[in-house]
Amino acid sequence: MRSGGQVIVDHLICNGVDKVFSVPGESFLGAMDAFYERSNEIKFINCRQEGSAAFMAAAYGRITGKPGVCFVTRGPGATNASIGVHVAAKDSVPMLLFVGQVATSSTHRDAFQEIDIPAMFKPLAKWSVQIDSADRLPEILSRATKISTSGRPGPVVISLPENVQREIVDAGDPVFQAPIIPSTSRVQVEQFFQLVGEAENPLIVLGSSTWSEDTCQQIADFAERSEIPVVASFRCQDRIDNDHPNYVGVLGVGTNPLLSKRIDDSDLLIMLGVELSEIVTEGFTKFTAPKMKQRLVHVHPDQAELGRIYQPDLGINSAIAGFAASISGMSLAPDVSRKTSIQELRRSYQEFTTPGECPGDVQIGKILHWLDSRLPTDTFISCGAGNYTHWVLRFLQHRKFGTQLAPLGAVMGYSVPAAIAASLQYPDRMAISFSGDGCFLMNAQDLATAKKYSTNPVFIVINNGMYGAIRMHQERAFPTRTIGCDLENPDFVAYAEAFGIAGFRVSKTSQFQEAFEQAAANSTPSLIELVVSEQAISPAFTLDELVERSIAAQKG
Known part of the structure; x- marks a missing residue:
């Protein structure tokens, strides 16, 4: 009983x-x-x-x-x-x-x-x-x-x-519940290879649902054997080693223009676990509905997602792991090699993810570029929502499945608790939380939880003194008429220290490496505040440039 x-x-x-x-x-x-x-x-x-x-x-x-x-x-x-x-x-x-x-x-x-x-x-x-x-x-x-x-x-x-x-x-013994997993049929595999064989410019897009480390490797191997470029959908960059020669970038917010054109020019899109939502479709404008101009293979574990907006030429209701296993070891080499095209896209991706200068004494891109070479490949990277994520998602690469903790809904306040959960589950692995100053204070109180349970994430707060994403959208729609976006912040270093956590303030790029190494050496959580210019609102433009463009657009 x-x-x-x-x-x-x-x-x-x-x-x-x-x-x-x-x-x-x-x-x-x-x-x-x-x-x-x-x-x-x-x-x-x-x-x-x-x-x-x-x-x-x-x-x-x-x-x-x-x-x-x-x-x-x-x-x-x-x-x-x-x-x-x-x-x-x-x-x-x-x-x-x-x-x-x-x-x-x-x-x-x-x-x-x-x-x-x-x-x-x-x-x-x-x-x-x-x-x-x-x-x-x-x-x-x-x-x-x-x-x-x-x-x-x-x-x-x-x-x-x-x-x-x-x-x-009087209850019986508990029962382990194995998930029910939809799978791919032999006929669907044959149809898939027929479509791939007929395509001149196919492209694979990786989504969020039902992946594993083995699945990621199987899809990467298939893409390489078949000479097909691979794209990650929004915040799904850890589905493939970003150093893989066939990986060419991200479809979603801030897509590389050359990659965007390559997607437009493709004749077969292979969507694996992708929800064809507003972000991935660029506001439902990138593809025509209900039928894309490209042929579409859509593999997804949720039957309701198949044909929800875009009708596939081949819809496969399957977990991605099952689909990957069914094509593992198989390939279809093209009649004309696509390697040159893939190499061009790869070079463009590498240029796109090489940071340039930004306004202010703290160069966000250069700091992230250094971190990318410093962090172990199994490091967890979490972020929430805000314009600071544009830098994180663009300049930090993922090389191992399951390391990207970034909600697809772009939700503020997620980064701090996600890094804590990662550190609790894998205390021997590094966990880095990125937050804007607005995003951080949504759940900053759980620094107490991080300390209580002896976790050791490094919390990096990118402080520009405003809700940057909303400021950007306001300046686009109503230039110079901003309201409600400026923030009165606490002393973040003193805030961290109030929880018994080491705090570091970085006001110049040259200070970051030493601060990070000290934080990483701690067996307890640490916080690093990056004091950045409000002008550094995006890797693609400054705040003043955005305002000027918006005013010019309104004048016609």
């Missing part, structure tokens, strides 16, 4: 979960007591805000492939945590959010902090459900885990009334 809380914890341990992220709440005391009993097998990480805890769970899911688990209380806890559910959905990572709920005897009575959790999360999650009887816990937990990890992985939200957690039930 076990309590409902014990059934939940047993299920999580059985399914390989070794950490849960939470802000404790009185609505799930029954579950917390069960965690206390098994604390030598599953670690309970108490965070300082539910949104941060949910971000950590989403990052854990992305890093491990196992469900990232988060426990929060009803009402304010659930609403705070919803941002992490959104990230898990957009990033296609498995996640289980457990929300403590009022007792079943009080539901639908406007009880204290009561929210209809399944209704609230229905648009965000793959499934949202309330469990009203402990007898059904084994069944629904198994289903929730299966849904979260199968097909296109994503978040499931489970509402847990207080009495269900404490109810004693």
Whole structure:
């Protein structure tokens, strides 16, 4: 006989979960007591805000492939945590959010902090459900885990009334839930090679869903044998070693103009796990709908994604791992070699990712270029949202799968908790968090969590004193009429030191290397503030140049 809380914890341990992220709440005391009993097998990480805890769970899911688990209380806890559910959905990572709920005897009575959790999360999650009887816990937990990890992985939200957690039930042993994975048929493989054989200028685009390290290598090998250039979609750069000779850049924000033209001129696009969203399609303007001018092979684990906007010539409902395995060792060499074209694109990519000068005494690009040569290949790099990410995404290369922690939804506040989760899971690997000054203060309070659990990320804050991305958009749409973007910041070094964390301020490029080496040598977290010019708003233009262009465009 076990309590409902014990059934939940047993299920999580059985399914390989070794950490849960939470802000404790009185609505799930029954579950917390069960965690206390098994604390030598599953670690309970108490965070300082539910949104941060949910971000950590989403990052854990992305890093491990196992469900990232988060426990929060009803009402304010659930609403705070919803941002992490959104990230898990957009990033296609498995996640289980457990929300403590009022007792079943009080539901639908406007009880204290009561929210209809399944209704609230229905648009965000793959499934949202309330469990009203402990007898059904084994069944629904198994289903929730299966849904979260199968097909296109994503978040499931489970509402847990207080009495269900404490109810004693005669439950059987927990069951490991292997995900249900769609696969590629032999006929589809034949059709794929027919389309590749007919193409003169094919191109592969790598997306977010259902990859593994072996999968990345299999696709890279296929591309090299078949002489096909490879592009990463927005924030999916760790799907291929960026030093690979066939890797030629990113499709999304700030695409290299030569690469953009090459995509336009291609006659076959092979989209692997790509969600054809607003960013990847450049506001749905890059490709014609419902039929692209290029032939389209679209491989995706979610059947609903195939033909959602663009109708493929060959749609394959398959996990990318299965598809990669089915073409592994096979290739189709072109009649006319494409190596020269790939080499041209590769040279253009290398030039595009070589930083130039930017305004101010701190050269962001040069610092990142130095870091790129300094960091181990298995370093985790996290970032959130803001114009500072344009520098990070352009000038830092990824050489190992699973090292890029950057939400596809471009969400502020993600970077700090993601780096903490990475450092918790892999304490022997380096984790670098990049944030703008606005992004950082969204979840800076969890420096306390980083310190408490003896993690050692390096938090780099790029401080330009404003919400840079919004300032950029304002200056484009309404030049010289900016409002609400200037920031009054704390002393970031003193802020870090208040948490017992070493802080360094860099106001000149030459100061960075020494500061970083000191930070990297610490066994505890460190923070480095980069004081940058507001003029350095983008690698492509200065703030004044942007304003001038916008005014000229309005004058016609």
